[in-house]
Amino acid sequence: MIRETHANGIKLTYREEGPPDAPLMVLLHGRTADHNGWNGITQHFAKRYRVLVPDLRGHGRSEWPGAYALPDMAEDIAALLDGTPAVIVGHSLGGIVAYHLAAAHPELVERLVLEDPPPPRPITGRAPLVEDDSTTFDWAMMHQTEAQFIGPDPAWKGAVRTITAPTLLFSGGPGSHVPSAEVAELIPGARLVTIDVGHLIHENARAEFLREVDAFLS
Template structure:
């Protein structure tokens, strides 16, 4: 049974929550949750990864036990990730993000590509997405600042063109996991993003929808296992 520990950390003078599991001397993996969730959303996947990695799941600003400062953007999330990994002396790490978390990871990897060992985006790319009403209203959702959702959804509908244009700057092997035809994310844009990435690939779990790691955890774990163990050459 995986043992998780909860921690508080100050980043840019704001309190943040994160969960940790695995050997502290193992290669680090950072997990970033989607909108309206928190670090606990990753517990099943984190438990799987903790067999081989030091797993660090950060609760992002405006969610759960982390700060609700009223200011939200993907750029601020990127700054939080930089501060978090700097505080833990993680010079290079694997990054796994779902939805909002993957977009934060994209911005980070474009700015500091040398710090990313490998990256997984779950059912997202830096493009406009038409959210269906109530799409995230499922068990496991965490308390969150509604203004965070408002601000971030506005950015999703009006993405910075550089997020897409700079995909070629991301040098790390990157796996995009799509949820197939039942997801509201345009799957053809995931495929296009994978082609633009220097070392990108797309794997689709048909019928999984947007919450792939929740609806199809065993298939998701198998994709992670193969990707993270693959020879980078």
């Protein structure tokens, strides 16, 4: 079911599936995607979780407010949770939002699953963004998040080191352009699983991804 709410001062659209009284899980998509990026994954976990799958701000049918600080995007999810702890799963940009949420609101994150998230340090060698005719996301979001990938706040690395939630981190291996294994080195006790299928692990190796997450959550 597609729902809307106001969270952190903006409209968030999200998909909800699963029993209403089940434990809560939130799936956070990657940059330029929306809740449909988790199709199939959502249904798998909805057998035993109440699963919320938001369109992040600047994406899909959520509001495009023109301001896209990564910590603000994490606060959107904190407001969506409204005090209820959850399992948080985030891919790529959604992984950054997830680890900001876990650092700022440890009481809201029971377990953390990060899929190939960019690390909180300057990333160099990225090609300049070139706008095309894509209309499913805000190009201002692309430019502002890109600037934060290239020049993140130096305090973010220290914040990630404070994460207390049990954490499973997937790296896409040499086939991925993202050095996500660095994030596992920052989070105390994080378990690193490398699946050499590139950046889209939950799509390119779905069965293995689900098997590892199920084992982690059990």
